[in-house]
Amino acid sequence: MDASEALMILTALAACLVWFKLIVRSLNGPRVWPLLGSLPGLIENSNSTYQTCTAAIPFLARKQGLVTVTCDPKNLEHILKCRFDNYPKGPNWHAVFHDLLGDGIFNSDGDTWLFQHKTAALEFTTRTLRQAMSRWVSRAIKYRFCPILESAQLQGKPVDFQDLLLRLTFDNICGLTFGKDPQTISPGLPENCFASAFDQDTEATLQRLDHMDKYLSEIINTRKLELVSQHQGETPHDDLLSRFMRKKESYSDEFLQHVVLNFILAGRDTSLIGLCWFFWLASQNLRVEEKIVTEIFTVLMETRGADTSKWIDEPLVFEEVDRLIYLKAALSETLRLYPSVPQDSKAYCLEFKPERWLSKDNKNFEPKDSYRFVSFNAGPQICLGKDLAYLQMKSIAAAVLLRHRLTVAAGHRVEQKTSLTLFMKYGLMMEVHPRNLKSVLEKKHAKLRKMGMLEFC
Numbered sequence: 001m002d003a004s005e006a007l008m009i010l011t012a013l014a015a016c017l018v019w020f021k022l023i024v025r026s027l028n029g030p031r032v033w034p035l036l037g038s039l040p041g042l043i044e045n046s047n048s049t050y051q052t053c054t055a056a057i058p059f060l061a062r063k064q065g066l067v068t069v070t071c072d073p074k075n076l077e078h079i080l081k082c083r084f085d086n087y088p089k090g091p092n093w094h095a096v097f098h099d100l101l102g103d104g105i106f107n108s109d110g111d112t113w114l115f116q117h118k119t120a121a122l123e124f125t126t127r128t129l130r131q132a133m134s135r136w137v138s139r140a141i142k143y144r145f146c147p148i149l150e151s152a153q154l155q156g157k158p159v160d161f162q163d164l165l166l167r168l169t170f171d172n173i174c175g176l177t178f179g180k181d182p183q184t185i186s187p188g189l190p191e192n193c194f195a196s197a198f199d200q201d202t203e204a205t206l207q208r209l210d211h212m213d214k215y216l217s218e219i220i221n222t223r224k225l226e227l228v229s230q231h232q233g234e235t236p237h238d239d240l241l242s243r244f245m246r247k248k249e250s251y252s253d254e255f256l257q258h259v260v261l262n263f264i265l266a267g268r269d270t271s272l273i274g275l276c277w278f279f280w281l282a283s284q285n286l287r288v289e290e291k292i293v294t295e296i297f298t299v300l301m302e303t304r305g306a307d308t309s310k311w312i313d314e315p316l317v318f319e320e321v322d323r324l325i326y327l328k329a330a331l332s333e334t335l336r337l338y339p340s341v342p343q344d345s346k347a348y349c350l351e352f353k354p355e356r357w358l359s360k361d362n363k364n365f366e367p368k369d370s371y372r373f374v375s376f377n378a379g380p381q382i383c384l385g386k387d388l389a390y391l392q393m394k395s396i397a398a399a400v401l402l403r404h405r406l407t408v409a410a411g412h413r414v415e416q417k418t419s420l421t422l423f424m425k426y427g428l429m430m431e432v433h434p435r436n437l438k439s440v441l442e443k444k445h446a447k448l449r450k451m452g453m454l455e456f457c
């Protein structure tokens with residue numbers, strides 16, 4: 001190479017560098033390097049929390065591994081809303097989950113997704129679906145979850161909250177989806193082959209799919225007979241499967257099975273993981289825990305009076321749950337820091353501060369811009385079960401914290417297990433202590449007395 005060629009190459013390189021520097025100056029987010037882009041930053045932060053969204057690159061989605069990662073709300077809006085059609089899940093995703101989820105709402109793009117989304121979206125706005133969720137949650141809390149916690153408290157034995165909540169949320173979502181509670185949260189914590197078939201660690205074996213197939217075929221056939229023989233005046237089934245079946249008689253059994261499996265997948269791990277991280281964060285942040293408990297007490301004092309035995313007779317009803325705005329803020333803050341579906345989102349500021357979700361006077365919950373808080377996704381594919389999830393998580397959180405104080409069992413390590421969903425690697429072993437209702441009440445009274453406000457309480 002002679003001197004003039006070398007000079008030309010150097011000039012071209014220098015021009016590229018200047019051009020690169022100019023472009024980079026206007027970019028937000030992780031540092032961008034020549035040729036490597038933001039890859040070093042991504043690798044560095046792969047195990048920590050960072051506000052990102054991963055989407056397959058348009059047209060190149062067929063090539064496995066080619067994804068774009070962004071943390072800018074404007075890009076998130078572009079991907080999740082404006083050019084939503086350009087960023088499908090893609091054939092690789094579809095192939096991996098096809099055996100389990102078929103062409104269900106979680107595993108389809110285009111018209112197949114749109115049709116199911118529209119049908120489901122209509123059902124998710126009904127008051128009766130909310131009432132159904134409230135019923136399934138309250139029953140499981142009262143008759144099975146609370147007795148298990150009480151016996152753990154009396155025996156002084158730590159319990160794995162991740163396992164208990166997995167069972168509880170599985171029972172709830174089965175009730176809501178096909179109207180039958182498999183009661184996997186029961187004394188003795190029984191094995192259930194339908195539930196274990198969902199276990200992430202279990203391989204997608206033919207035997208496993210066979211179990212699901214048999215279980216669901218029976219349910220669908222029974223429901224078909226019940227719908228045909230239903231008499232006028234009888235209360236109709238209010239689960240999602242029956243709602244789909246009433247819409248059109250000609251859905252194939254295979255389609256209905258996939259509807260059921262997709263809803264169970266949508267609503268089990270997501271709520272469970274949110275709750276698990278919430279209980280852990282609350283046990284580490286006593287200031288926040290006290291505010292949550294005080295809020296529950298204030299509401300119950302108004303709705304059930306000063307006799308504390310009435311507070312724990314029955315789980316909170318919808319109107320009581322609805323008033324717990326600080327609890328909702330604490331759950332949202334948990335999902336911001338530990339999003340149940342981490343591939344879709346991670347968080348920026350690492351401080352656990354529920355107050356950031358409240359109005360300045362702390363009286364109202366203020367939702368964040370959905371492209372900054374993407375734990376429930378955003379745009380056309382936003383989570384349809386968001387309100388139901390809050391109802392369920394608030395009911396469970398309030399039931400536990402009203403009765404118990406939780407501490408992490410000695411020597412237990414809490415670590416993230418990075419997979420499609422953000423489980424805890426070693427579960428969540430918790431010691432269950434009684435909550436002293438009287439002492440919290442006295443503290444609250446003392447505070448109000450100091451402020452000269454007791455007469456209003």
Ligand code: HEM
Pocket residue numbers: 105106117120176263266267268270271274335339340341344374375376377380381382383384385386388389
């Ligand atoms: C804390 C709890 C929950 C979180 C964090 C959550 C999060 C999400 C996310 C991130 C998506 C988008 C998934 C994708 O990329 O395709 C989604 C979709 C969905 N979720 Fe949830 N979810 C929760 C609870 C629930 C519950 C309890 C239900 C049902 C009762 C539910 C029903 C759905 C459905 C049907 C979709 C599909 C929406 C569509 O594609 O049109 N979710 N959810």
